[in-house]
Amino acid sequence: MTKLSVNINKIATLRNARGGNVPDLLKVAADIENFGAEGITIHPRPDERHIRYQDARDLKNIVTTEYNIEGNPNQKFIDLVLTVKPEQVTLVPDGVDAITSNAGWDTLANASFLRDVIGTFKAANIRTSIFVNADPKIVAGAADTGTDRIELYTESYAEAFSKGDTSGITPFIAAAEMATSLGLGINAGHDLSLDNIQYFSEQIPNLLEVSIGHALICESLYFGLDNVIKMYLNKLK
């Protein structure tokens, strides 16, 4: 059974566009859970262009499912996560000026840094995940850091799938098999959508969780949040 965690960055983007509190991020998060989502994901970025650090703290009192905070582990992010204590933290190596996440960790080159950060979060009883490309060597490097899970960076799969090419799944199957053989849990995310999610979840063994934001909010413009969440849950059965 694969859990659906809804990334609510785009709700914060919409709210910030007018400077007020519409839509109310906390109410939307609670509604998303009531509609059936099994987790809430946020990705506070240093410029707070969507999720603000205060949002991350406020959501702690609202989220009753699984709370997942993603981000690049600079000291401010580490302090935030240790204060909020979500169920899961996902480490993403995003540049400050990147428009969105655009790479997974090189777990070999950053082994000692990642080991330290993972150790800090695990000592606080927070489950850890590392965002990685679908590469068995990189997955093996992630296992060496002591992380609980990896998050497979699915952009390349989504891009190929949108052109009718399902062979983009092949490296993800190899990476997932490596993860399972090393005892790592498997999450996935980035550019997953109603179009590509079912094939991905059917092909990837032991997929524990997907986090989906951009496409899910876009699809909700046409079908409504409640319907879209149920459509995802149906495809993940």
Ligand SMILES: CC(=O)[C@@H](O)[C@H](O)COP(=O)(O)O
């Ligand atoms: C980690 C990841 O894959 C991202 O998709 C992410 O959390 C989205 O971030 P933005 O909403 O800032 O594009």
Ligand SMILES: NCC(=O)COP(=O)(O)O
């Ligand atoms: N971890 C991926 C995520 O939270 C959402 O990514 P996207 O669906 O906004 O591309």
